[in-house]
Amino acid sequence: MLKIIGSEEWCVFKELGIPAIKARVDSGAKTSSIQATNISVFRKKKEDWVKFEVNPIQDNRSITVDCEARLVDRRIVKSSSGISEERFVIRTPMTMGDDTFEIELTLANRDTMEFRMLLGREALNGRFMVNPAKSYMLQTFTEDSISASYAPYMKEKTGLKIALLASNPNLYSNKRLIEAAEARGHEIVFLNVELAYMKLDARSPE
Template structure:
């Protein structure tokens, strides 16, 4: 026992054969086998033996450094995670260096993104070598921040472009994939951030935004918010935190919140002399008849205050039907808007895509036969259209009223001239890029470059 060294609860490990200069491990005598962060696992044959190719992201707070590794496969084991879920893991054998000692250990390969440490040092590695003192850290070897930076200097990429965060929910959506492509094509680093996996530290001295597993999100130049309606409140909180940290957000939290509240947006439009279909809002069922009369009677449109992509929008074709639907919504305390129906539009509307005070593309949407909404998500067809000066001014005025740098502005043609239907703060790119052939994703990235004076 006297020959055993004291090891702390956290220690730095070096894997020369894997090419990992240093990785901080949590020392856990309760776990039998050691484990290391590993992704992109692939079993290969080498010298008639099974080996594993994998990638290690060794620094907890820097996801940009990924090291390709190879090690001999020695086993496949069922391992129960800390959450109680059993899974098969590949086990490799490789030398590890702790201070002056180098010895072989077995490592299970696991995705530890949600764990606090990139490595766990188990009791098989400790037995007959160390005694654990959980009250101290780095008893075997300690690296300063400068030493870690020096060890990882060859892995740091020279910054040639902006670092952009795409704050959304689904990386597979057409719009999100196009923005990633466009940013990379212009030489920028762009990182997809799932808005629901970001969280915040609110502190006057050191505010932070962290991402799953404790990674600190820093050094971002800009964020492109594409927040789905279901997470508007939380998404806007994250956007505000980025803004507080000095990161440029292409659409602000305030502008997104305003655009999602159809009642408040309609009030802003009225205040700024922006023409919309006659719209009514009331609380009491006693006023339903007058509300219907106020918007010129049926047929009329009934909208949920936070509807999107054509969902939550109903056409009531008679006064009696309108009364029934309105009162039904009111009975369950659901807020709605009642809006006049523009019959002469014949199921058509116009989507103008605005980027930094300029209409970069426009398309006409035609509703499917028997439908009254021309939304593409509801089966509408899109085609290129040349808009009038009056329509262009209306689109720019509407996006400016909501202070949106990027907006999808929906306009309807009526006998009274163009009318504003609504403004979308996270407009989709697929329909309008396909209809117009324009590279709107590139326009959005260029707009960020101009805003940040990047050349």
Template sequence: MTQLPTLGSEEWCVFDDLGIPAIKARVDSGAKTSSMQATNIKVVMKHGEEWVHFEVHPLQDTRSITIPCEAKLVDRRYVKSSSGITEERLVIRTPVRLGEDTFEIEVTLASRDTMEYRMLLGREALSGRYLVNPAASFSQQEISDAELEGLYKPHRPSRSGLKIALLASNPQLYSNKRIMEAAQGRGHEIVFLNVELAYMKLDARSPEIRYRGGNILNEFDAIIPRIKPAVTFYGCALIRQFDNLGVYCLNSAEAITQSRDKLFASQLFSRHDIHIPITGFAKSPNDTRDLIKMVNGAPLIIKLLESTQGKGVVLAETNKAAESVINAFKSVQTNILVQEFIKEANGQDIRCFVINNKVVASMQRQAEKGEFRANIHQGGSASPVKITSEERKLAIKAAKVLNLAVAGVDIIRSNKGPLLLEVNSSPGLEGIENATGKDIADSMIRAIEKKLNYQPA
């Protein structure tokens, strides 16, 4: 009996007919059919037959290289993904080269960009040809980083930088202008997209995002979302659509939504042992007095669930005043949180700016005289501050719990130690850049470069 050659758990595949010089595949004997990550999949008629046009980003963890491909459509199949979702996939048949062997295989085109490997090699391709040794890798062919760079050099785009979109509402805001400047300063192309002027096409085969006048937005490497509260729902829908198209979003829609819901965020913090001021939430007005007592009575803070920049936050100095304010909010069906007042903070808090699990800058904010809340948008002042290791860990953990790559984390110093006030998913840059002298906008752009494995020329 002839001994079959061996494959490892991952191998390099070459698709000469598709113009793909090398793609790393996970050898998956648990999957029947081989599959390939593909985007912009379209079925066209060619000589009276159905063909498929599609694009492949063959290198893991980067979308900087795109290979346009076409192949004859041989089938449509319903495939259950590893997450349990059944979807229709188009099937092509094409030669594959592993080492010195070339043979035809069927490949399903997966339009989702969440595959760890760009290619899965299924058992139909393996049966009768190879044995699999899960402990080995690249048994048929080794390709070094230098060799891979040489193979893909002709396919690298001529532009020197990334193409980035800033998804926001007002291009004149300090933060938005600074981000645009920082991206341009690092050699990238960046455009401003008004959230409310973008719209989307939901379609399994060819989803799209279009912009004012019908321009299709399909060339971005990354999106920087800075969504104002009034358009959170629509803005997050756009972010999800960009994510479905394989565009990296600096903060995900899920993370932004969680951070904007103060009740849900507080529950997540409690679950992960992150200490916050004692907080209460109730529906019935009959529970108002006990709710006040539960957070140690007045003075206390009353917050709207989706407030930002200090708006929708009220200090009630007596139990009677607290009861009146709480019941007034409830009478108009407005959801609020009731929170203990940390008197010893003396109108001060700390803003930590977190990028990719690192505190890149921190400032202390002091409330204006007569105010209880330290907020620069309401007349407060800011100065640089040296935070403790405990405060640093708290800020990083809070951002991580919400899965935010970029976050403004507000901390208050109390007699019980540092307490988390809230986390902002679109933190402003003006106050903290002016107070600390740090170039936060540049750090945000560098975070995108690192995520996309971009190397400046």
């Protein structure tokens, strides 16, 4: 009997060292993909392997997991923007709820995507049915458990303290600025421009 999953689910990749990552479930996509940067191929046991970095948590690029896996293929994949590109393909065990099984993952730069992972129909076939109105049917993680799981990957802050003067911290451009600063170890503080003022007076500036 097929299990029911939602349009968003938590996935675990123990062999890659990823304790939890949110995935967008998309039965319209054939192949699953995971966010990966700094990808490089190397030889191990007379086989091609690939090293890459994953930022598994949305809106937090300061957490980076170094991964490696055997390279099983190089494949031309059409991105969500309609552009065809060559991607590295790996095969690794994935856990969803109580089920663990191997899936193929293409390594893709998903920095501009809301979700760090996309779960395609090849991983779903014969296992799950999707209820798009639901989310996180198999497993949930609290913020505290996520923080505890990723504590070893958090870098000690040694950067600057930066003020961002803007009107809305949730605008895409402001969020990217905040993410970029935090990923580089800086502390960034949002200041609402609507609550600030500057008096340009040579005698009594404020």
